[in-house]
Amino acid sequence: MTNEKHVLSILVDNQPGVLSRISGLFSGRGYNIESLCVAETTDPNISRLTVVTKANQPLVEQIKKQLNKLINIIKVHELTGSKYVHRELALIKVNAKTENRAEILRIVDIFRGKIVDVGPDHYTIEVTGDEGKMEAILTLLRPIGIKEIARTGTIALFRDSK
Amino acid sequence: MKINGTQILMKALQEEGVDVIFGYPGGAVIDIYDELVKTDIRHILVRHEQGAVHAADGYARASGKVGVCLVTSGPGATNTVTGIASAYMDSIPLVVITGQVPSALIGNDAFQEVDIVGITRPCTKHNYLVQNVEDLGRIIKEAFYIARSGRPGPVLVDIPKDVGKALAAYKVPKEIKLKSYNPTYNPNLRQLKKVTDLIKTARRPMIFAGGGVVLSKSHMELRELARKAQIPVTTSLMGLGAFPATDPLWLGMIGMHGTYRSNMATAACDLMIAIGVRFDDRVTGRTDTFAAQAQIVHIDIDPTSIRKNIPVSVPVVGDCKITLSQLNELLADTDMGDLKAKRSGWLHQIEGWKNAARLSYEQDDKIIKPQFVVQKLNELTQGKAIICTEVGQNQMWAAQYCQIEEPGHFITSGGLGVMGFGLPAAIGAQMARPDKLVVDVAGDGSIQMNIQEMATAVQYCLPVKIVILNNGYLGMVRQWQELFYEKRYACTCMEHAPDFVRLAEAYGAVGLRAEKPDEVEKVLREGLAVKGPVIMDFVVAKEECVYPMVPAGAAITEMLLV
Ligand SMILES: Cc1ncc(C[n+]2csc(CCOP(=O)(O)OP(=O)(O)O)c2C)c(N)n1
Ligand SMILES: [Mg+2]
Numbered sequence: 001m002t003n004e005k006h007v008l009s010i011l012v013d014n015q016p017g018v019l020s021r022i023s024g025l026f027s028g029r030g031y032n033i034e035s036l037c038v039a040e041t042t043d044p045n046i047s048r049l050t051v052v053t054k055a056n057q058p059l060v061e062q063i064k065k066q067l068n069k070l071i072n073i074i075k076v077h078e079l080t081g082s083k084y085v086h087r088e089l090a091l092i093k094v095n096a097k098t099e100n101r102a103e104i105l106r107i108v109d110i111f112r113g114k115i116v117d118v119g120p121d122h123y124t125i126e127v128t129g130d131e132g133k134m135e136a137i138l139t140l141l142r143p144i145g146i147k148e149i150a151r152t153g154t155i156a157l158f159r160d161s162k
Numbered sequence: 163m164k165i166n167g168t169q170i171l172m173k174a175l176q177e178e179g180v181d182v183i184f185g186y187p188g189g190a191v192i193d194i195y196d197e198l199v200k201t202d203i204r205h206i207l208v209r210h211e212q213g214a215v216h217a218a219d220g221y222a223r224a225s226g227k228v229g230v231c232l233v234t235s236g237p238g239a240t241n242t243v244t245g246i247a248s249a250y251m252d253s254i255p256l257v258v259i260t261g262q263v264p265s266a267l268i269g270n271d272a273f274q275e276v277d278i279v280g281i282t283r284p285c286t287k288h289n290y291l292v293q294n295v296e297d298l299g300r301i302i303k304e305a306f307y308i309a310r311s312g313r314p315g316p317v318l319v320d321i322p323k324d325v326g327k328a329l330a331a332y333k334v335p336k337e338i339k340l341k342s343y344n345p346t347y348n349p350n351l352r353q354l355k356k357v358t359d360l361i362k363t364a365r366r367p368m369i370f371a372g373g374g375v376v377l378s379k380s381h382m383e384l385r386e387l388a389r390k391a392q393i394p395v396t397t398s399l400m401g402l403g404a405f406p407a408t409d410p411l412w413l414g415m416i417g418m419h420g421t422y423r424s425n426m427a428t429a430a431c432d433l434m435i436a437i438g439v440r441f442d443d444r445v446t447g448r449t450d451t452f453a454a455q456a457q458i459v460h461i462d463i464d465p466t467s468i469r470k471n472i473p474v475s476v477p478v479v480g481d482c483k484i485t486l487s488q489l490n491e492l493l494a495d496t497d498m499g500d501l502k503a504k505r506s507g508w509l510h511q512i513e514g515w516k517n518a519a520r521l522s523y524e525q526d527d528k529i530i531k532p533q534f535v536v537q538k539l540n541e542l543t544q545g546k547a548i549i550c551t552e553v554g555q556n557q558m559w560a561a562q563y564c565q566i567e568e569p570g571h572f573i574t575s576g577g578l579g580v581m582g583f584g585l586p587a588a589i590g591a592q593m594a595r596p597d598k599l600v601v602d603v604a605g606d607g608s609i610q611m612n613i614q615e616m617a618t619a620v621q622y623c624l625p626v627k628i629v630i631l632n633n634g635y636l637g638m639v640r641q642w643q644e645l646f647y648e649k650r651y652a653c654t655c656m657e658h659a660p661d662f663v664r665l666a667e668a669y670g671a672v673g674l675r676a677e678k679p680d681e682v683e684k685v686l687r688e689g690l691a692v693k694g695p696v697i698m699d700f701v702v703a704k705e706e707c708v709y710p711m712v713p714a715g716a717a718i719t720e721m722l723l724v
Binding site: 012013016017020021024025028058061062065066068069070071072073074 | 280283287341343464470
């Protein structure tokens with residue numbers, strides 16, 4: 001059975017310690033975490049965690065059941081497949097010499113990114129998109145010289161409100 | 163009217179019907195103790211906090227109620243961890259209350275500060291740090307609710323010292339409703355219909371029952387199902403007592419030290435109805451060969467148990483008791499045909515396995531065999547005693563040779579296998595059942611891990627009977643070394659042990675010893691008749707092994723017999 005990426009959207013009580021219960025569950029049972037984002041929802045008592053994990057089908061079923069078993073977890077949805085929107089934001093600091101500034105701007109333009117900081121020899125680019133788009137822009141920027149990257153990890157929602 | 167936190171705590175405990183607490187005081191809980199002694203809740207002062215948790219565990223299993231512990235912060239709290247982890251593995255409902263340093267000092271490495279909520283997160287069903295006295299009453303009520311509902315388990319409540327002193331009105335919700343916690347009690351009817359169809363068509367069915375049947379008190383429903391549908395029954399270690407060991411349909415225990423017939427039946431059955439089990443590796447051996455010819459039905463209240471280790475044909479999430487009684491109703495409406503005739507070949511085959519390899523040992527007139535002691539104990543107690551065990555060979559011989567008839571009569575640390583569990587658990591069981599004979603079948607190694615609880619037994623006149631199978635070894639480890647490490651007995655010989663008879667006397671209990679086979683019955687009779695706690699030291703064969711044995715990771719049919 002192949003390990004595939006699964007995006008889990010987890011609604012939890014917004015209480016101290018909940019994140020540690022979840023991360024502890026993953027580390028204690030040897031599950032993998034590719035990325036993890038947390039923030040409040042419209043209801044300040046509830047937070048949404050988005051976890052991307054790599055697992056085969058039976059394992060991801062077990063992960064969902066184990067998450068559901070935690071007392072502070074309200075709901076676990078799997079947002080894998082085409083019925084959901086997923087996005088990530090990245091800040092990418094690239095080498096920007098006079099000779100390649102134009103090319104960088106072109107790339108940023110194609111990916112509908114923004115230059116959010118400029119220095120004598122760098123640009124910092126802000127770009128959002130799904131995983132494929134992230135990979136694509138990074139591939140193009142790599143030869144130019146990426147100095148640093150910060151990525152948020154994936155967040156996701158169902159396309160119809162659910 | 164406002165009362166302080168310790169008063170709120172006592173009120174909440176009393177509303178939960180708590181009548182006994184196992185505990186040990188200290189600075190962080192001194193206020194709670196000050197209030198506790200004003201109530202009519204009994205307090206059992208153990209001699210080590212680990213003992214408190216195992217005692218509460220034994221109490222919970224023997225009474226069917228939630229066991230309660232109270233300990234201080236720091237070392238008091240860390241000493242409870244082994245007991246909590248054991249209760250978590252065995253799904254035993256406990257509420258463990260720990261004192262904590264004052265809120266203002268939390269995070270400052272204060273004296274006797276430890277993050278017990280962090281430490282116990284992976285081994286509790288849930289835990290709480292009480293940050294506001296206003297929440298205390300509700301949290302205690304929630305803790306009991308969570309501990310006993312669904313798949314039971316231990317819940318820890320950490321109470322900072324200042325919360326005990328702070329004032330608030332006593333308010334707890336009438337009913338606990340948690341939007342994030344709703345165990346599924348009622349099974350899916352469509353799934354149950356599939357089960358009845360399978361039962362009707364199966365040629366070689368068996369039932370595999372576990373601790374879930376004991377915990378949900380569904381033993382009567384289980385017996386009805388087995389007898390009505392003529393299905394033989396095996397259990398896990400935790401399930402002993404769910405089905406009477408004297409019933410003709412009884413297969414004996416399954417797994418690493420299970421009976422030959424149970425393991426052979428597992429390999430040959432075409433339908434396995436697994437009820438309240440979690441397919442531990444000590445049960446399954448190599449998973450890809452486990453019940454490989456069978457359709458497996460798995461009934462459990464915890465969805466995570468289903469398909470965790472073993473693929474299943476028909477999963478049924480639900481409470482064992484409700485599920486079994488609905489299943490029995492469905493079966494009552496089903497024409498099962500001539501079941502006796504349909505099953506006779508299968509039951510005959512099982513009888514053959516039974517006769518091919520019974521549990522056995524050879525007793526000469528010189529050296530006491532440990533199995534002989536347990537068998538005699540069983541003869542004398544006739545399934546009426548509550549048998550607690552330590553861990554190791556003693557535990558397995560107790561499981562094999564004590565014929566357990568009813569749930570709550572076999573109390574052992576199954577999942578975690580904690581040496582030192584038996585004596586404090588026996589103390590707790592005796593508290594719950596003063597009318598019962600409570601015996602701890604012990605090893606010479608294990609008994610020394612919580613021997614200090616002898617003082618507790620004597621102080622509270624709890625007449626527990628300790629049967630030490632004294633082989634001078636950490637016998638179960640030695641057995642593995644004998645069988646799989648060419649007899650290299652690395653550090654398993656207990657070269658020095660106390661004189662257990664004089665030790666018993668030093669504690670103010672009775673000590674007896676048997677060194678020859680013909681003394682065994684006499685010592686047992688004499689010891690069991692004593693009104694107070696007794697240690698019986700049986701000097702047994704040093705290098706006896708527990709058989710059958712399935713080597714770890716082997717298929718369940720690859721049994722080493724005697
Ligand atoms: C706290 C703890 N430490 C270590 C072990 C590993 N262990 C399992 S059985 C055993 C030997 C137990 O010896 P004893 O109590 O004398 O029982 P016997 O097997 O000889 O009957 C050991 C060391 C354990 N189960 N628990
Ligand atoms: Mg021993």
